[in-house]
Amino acid sequence: MKKPPHDNKSPKTQHVQGIIAVTAKGFGFVSNDKFEDDIHVPAGFLNTALNNDEVEIILQPRVAGERPVGEVTKVLNRAKETFVGTIDRTENACFLIPDDKKVYVDFVISPADSKNAVAGEKVVVGRSLLQPSHRALPNRRRIVFDRPWTRPTSGRARV
Numbered sequence: 834m835k836k837p838p839h840d841n842k843s844p845k846t847q848h849v850q851g852i853i854a855v856t857a858k859g860f861g862f863v864s865n866d867k868f869e870d871d872i873h874v875p876a877g878f879l880n881t882a883l884n885n886d887e888v889e890i891i892l893q894p895r896v897a898g899e900r901p902v903g904e905v906t907k908v909l910n911r912a913k914e915t916f917v918g919t920i921d922r923t924e925n926a927c928f929l930i931p932d933d934k935k936v937y938v939d940f941v942i943s944p945a946d947s948k949n950a951v952a953g954e955k956v957v958v959g960r961s962l963l964q965p966s967h968r969a970l971p972n973r974r975r976i977v978f979d980r981p982w983t984r985p986t987s988g989r990a991r992v
Contacts, residue, residue: 849867850889851887852885852887853882853886855884855885860874860879870901872900880906887909890904917931918940918958921939922952929942
C-alpha cells in the first residue's frame with residue numbers, strides 16, 4: 834500500500850499571551866519573550882481586542898523569513914474602562930465615535946441608554962460588555978456598548 838504524498842496531521846497549535854498594540858489602521862502587534870519579532874495580528878483577526886488589552890492569540894503556521902502571524906482568541910484583560918468620543922445618530926441607532934484613533938471601532942449605545950443623546954455631542958462612555966454588532970458600516974466596525982454614557986459637565990467629564 835502506498836503512503837499518501839502529504840501527512841494530514843495538523844501542526845501543533847501554539848497559544849501565546851501578551852499585550853496588544855493596535856494601530857490606527859486597525860491591525861495589531863503582540864510582544865512575547867518567546868519571539869524575537871512581535872507577532873502581527875491582521876485587521877480581521879483582532880476579535881474585539883483594543884489597544885493595550887491583554888490577549889491570548891493562536892499562532893498561524895510560520896512562513897520562513899516572515900514575521901509571525903496570529904489571531905486573538907480571547908481578551909484576558911481590558912486596558913480601558915472609559916471612552917471619550919462624539920455621538921452619531923441614525924434613525925434606529927446611536928453610536929459613539931471614539932476620539933482615540935487607535936480604537937478602530939465605533940460603539941453602539943443601546944436605545945435605552947441613548948434616549949437623550951444628541952448627535953455631535955462629546956461624551957464619556959464607561960465600558961461594560963463589548964459584543965460584536967451585526968450593524969457594520971464601510972471602513973468601521975461596530976461593537977455594542979451596554980453601559981450608559983455620561984455628558985461632560987463643567988468642562989470635565991463624569992465617569
